[in-house]
Amino acid sequence: MRDFSRDTSALALNTATLGHNLDGHGAGWSPEQVIDACAERGFGGIVFWRREIGTRAVQIGELVRAAGMQVVGLCRTPYLTGREAGSDAEVTASIDMAAALGAPVLTIVTGGTEPGSKGLEDSRKRLAERIAQHLDHARACNVKLAMEPLNPMFGGNRTCLFAARDALGVCEMIGDAQVGLAVDVYHVWWDTTLPETLARAPGRILGYHLCDWLENTSHMLLDRGMMGDGVADLKAIRAAVEAAGYAGPCEVEIFSAADWWQRPPDEVLDTIVDRFQSVC
Ligand code: ZN
DSSP states (O other): OOOOTTOOTTEEEEGGGGTTTSTTOSOOOOHHHHHHHHHHTTOOEEEEEHHHHTTOHHHHHHHHHHTTOEEEEEEOOOOSBSTTOOOHHHHHHHHHHHHHHTOSEEEEOOBOOOTTOOSSHHHHHHHHHHHHHHHHHHHHTTOEEEEOOOOGGGBTTTBSOOSHHHHHHHHHHHOOTTEEEEEEHHHHTTOTTHHHHHHTOTTOEEEEEEOBOOTTOSOTTTBOBOTTSSSOOHHHHHHHHHHTTOOSOEEEOOOBTTTGGGSOHHHHHHHHHHHHHHHO
């Protein structure tokens, strides 16, 4: 397992941690401010959300690399399944934005169950079909597609993948190396089968997302914990991820409306560096 105690090169910031994915949250820093603050602290990369990028993808990508970091990924495609599924044109546009940023990975939050369906089988088939339709374009753009399974409490309207094994099942249906999964501590910490599941998925892990599960979670979307403040076994989860061959960035993604989004970004970033080196 990698030793992070004196090395932050694998540390990446998902800008949602500063409130950037939702209107009216966080300190409202520009991409330039985020880039400078992360570079100063030795972060290795940044993950942006589409809403921050607008038409400046090429420029922002260049600024990140000029600061000595990588654009690690982009969040995210529109939903691919369910009542709120986006159009093919929107999916293509999200792939194009990732390519323009120089982001090697585009995250997929799948969307919910297909209208009129029961259970999950129809939705997962539809998901596999829609991803397959976009693979050639993603390949041409050098962008891999990472399905992120979400905690089962997000079933219904937000996801049809609840565990790493569900995402791997869809990977197997698609059968293409351009697609894999992202492992997010918030969504997998409860899953005692994670090590066995990931062991049969060498090369499929495209991202690892850090936060913590608070013992008393007060809001299912917006009350994630800072690493070390909760009950997830962070080192054990990373051990499973790395045993499956993952050696990429560790992306801190903390949605925290009542706590971390209320604090000055400098404090949040300093805390992340400290916790990354000590508890992750
Ligand atoms: Zn995540």
